[in-house]
Amino acid sequence: MRFFDLSGQTAVVTGAAAGIGEAIAWRLARAGATVAVADIDRDGANRVAAALVAEGHEAFPVEIDIADEASVARAMAKVLERTGRIDILVNNAGVAGKAAPLWEQTPEDWRAVMAVNLDGVFHCCRAVISHMRARRYGRIVNIASVAGKEGNPNMTAYSASKAGVIAFTKALAKEVALEGICVNSVTPAVVRTKILDQLTPEQIEYMTSRIPMRRTGTPEEIAAVVHFLASPDCSFVTGQCYDASGGRATY
C-alpha cells in the first residue's frame, strides 16, 4: 500500500521551475499525480517537466504569471483542457522583495511583493475554486512563511504578504469546509534556494540564527509536509498553518 497516494490526480504547482516548488513537483509526481509545472520562467518549467517525464512521471509545463488574473485564467484553462481536472493546487510561487527598512522601501517595492505573494494566491484560488466545488473535492496548500507569523525586520512587505496568506487560508477553508475541499498553509523558515539571492548575507544570517535547529531547511523537507496536506489522507485538517521551521515559530 502506498500512503498519500495521488494516482489519477492532477496537481498544479506554481513556482515549480525552481527551489521549493520544484521539490514539491517531484514529490507529488512520485506519489502518482500528474503535475502541471506552472511558472513565469517558461524555460525552467520546460526543464522540470521534461525531467519528471524522463523519470516516468506525468507532467507538463504551463506558463503563468500569478500576479496577472488573465494569465492565471489561461493557465488553469490549459490544465483543465489537458487533464479535465484539478485536484490539488499548491500556491508556492513567491518573491522576497528588497531587503531594507521601511524608510527605504517605495510604494512600488511594496506593490511588487503584494502582487505576487498575496494577489497571486487570490487569483489562483479563485480560478480553481468553482471547479473544486463542483467536483466536491480539492486540496489547496499555500506556501506562506514563518515571517508571516513573527515578522522579519527589513522584510515588511514580505512578512505582511505572508501573514495575509495565512489569514486567507483560514478564511477560505471555512467557506468550503462542507464541500470536500481542504485548504492549509505551510510556513517554512529559511530554505536554501535562489530566493535568498534577493537578500543580504546579514539578513540570511539573522533568519538562520532564529532557528533552534541552527540550520536551513531543504526544499524536500517542505515538500514532505505539503505532500500530506495535498493528499486525500488530509481529510479532517483544514484552515491550519503548518510550520516547517526547525522549531522557530512559537505558535
Ligand SMILES: NC(=O)c1ccc[n+]([C@@H]2O[C@H](COP(=O)([O-])OP(=O)(O)OC[C@H]3O[C@@H](n4cnc5c(N)ncnc54)[C@H](O)[C@@H]3O)[C@@H](O)[C@H]2O)c1
Ligand atoms: N527559501 C526560503 O527561505 C523560504 C522561506 C519561507 C517561505 N518561502 C516561500 O516558498 C516559496 C518558494 O520559494 P523558493 O525559495 O523556492 O523561491 P525561488 O526563488 O527559488 O523559486 C520561486 C519560483 O517562483 C517563480 N515565480 C516568481 N514570480 C512568479 C510569478 N509572478 N508567477 C509565477 N511564478 C513566479 C520563479 O520563477 C521561481 O521559479 C515562496 O512563496 C517563498 O516565499 C521560501
